[in-house]
Amino acid sequence: MSNSDSQSDKENISSNEVSAQTQVAIERQKKVWNRRVSTWEHHGVLGLEKVINAVLDLSQVQAGMQVLDIGCGTGTLALPMAKSGALVTAIDVSPAMIDRLMSVAREQGISGIKGIAAPAETLNIEAKSIDIIVSNYALHHLRDSDKEKLVKTMFDWLKPGGKVVIGDMMVGRGGTSRDREIIASKISIMLKKGPAGWWRILKNAMRYFFRVQERPISMEAWTKLFESNGYVEVAANTVINEAATIMAKRPI
Ligand SMILES: C[S@@+](CC[C@H](N)C(=O)[O-])C[C@H]1O[C@@H](n2cnc3c(N)ncnc32)[C@H](O)[C@@H]1O
Structure with missing residues (x-):
């Protein structure tokens, strides 16, 4: 049985249709990541410690804050944030990732995480309800047009003064x-x-x-996306090699 709450999953999934290409991309990610839970948890995350810490540092999460973790995987961000008292909505396209996250949370006695198996592309979150949106190494899987849509909708989900902190591979195709x-x-x-x-x-x-599974964009492209959609204090920084962070705020 899935650990995510199917009634609230429905509430958080928009009925808006996505394009056929986006649907194909979503199904592909779901299939790939459902099979990779164990390898990701035991091997994949190992190289990401620096970028995970950078996202946690920039987030400055406090007890009682409403946090949304997009592409949460097995919980590199969601678990420590919930441990410090935040109320985390953790979403991932892979139901298997959400199942694993929720069983780790139970094993460690961490409450305050609501796991939802849903693609970022169809997520539905109440307007002005979130203090911090975080994401680590997930958004490069989205098609470029879906990254742009997400940047726009995240603005609506954030409370005024709220922020987005993304850690990801940020590299373009040789333009810089x-x-x-x-x-x-x-x-x-x-x-x-x-x-x-x-x-x-x-x-x-x-x-x-061919941009089949990994579709990273540069730090400059992310910066432009956030700035052109009304965010302020947009700051991108390299962590190591292609790993970088970007932080952006919804104005008060
Ligand atoms: C590289 S893993 C990173 C997981 C986690 N954030 C971490 O730091 O360990 C990428 C995650 O993004 C999720 N993902 C990929 N495409 C997604 C989408 N369209 N919507 C939501 N999650 C997605 C995958 O299922 C996977 O769990």
Whole structure:
């Protein structure tokens, strides 16, 4: 049985239709991540400690705050935030991720997390109800048009003065010197690994070129999206390599 609450799941899922391409992208993410719960929890998150800490530091969450974690996975942000007394709505496209998050929360005696299995693209949240929206390494999976829609709707969900803090891979397709440095350094690391590395270069290049599963955009592109949608105090910073954070506030 799923750990998410199916009645409230329905309340939080918009009945607005999404495009056929978005529906395909959602189904793909759901399938991929339902299979990756254990590998993600035990291996995937290991390299993300710095960016997770950066998001937690920037969030400055306090007890009683309403937090929304988008693409929460097994709870790298949701669990510590709920532990410090925040009321966290944790959403993920993968029901298996939500199940795992909720059983860890139960095992650790952490209350204050509401897990919802839903794609970010169809999420429905009450206007002006959230103090902080966080997301770590999830939004690069969204299609670019869906990133833009989400930036617009997150503005409505935030209370005036509330903020968004995102940690993610932020790299464009070679348009900036930072992009080119990141791409060159990845290629150089993989080349040193011999044939296995060459295969990964090819695989990543195809994935990147066709933007099938990973669709990162640059820090500059994120900044522009937030600034052009009314947010203030928009600040993007590199954490390490392609990992970066962006923070933006809804004006008071
Ligand atoms: C790389 S994992 C990161 C998980 C977690 N935030 C962390 O820091 O460990 C990406 C997560 O995003 C979720 N995801 C991917 N596409 C999504 C979408 N369209 N809506 C909601 N969640 C999504 C996946 O199911 C997965 O749990």
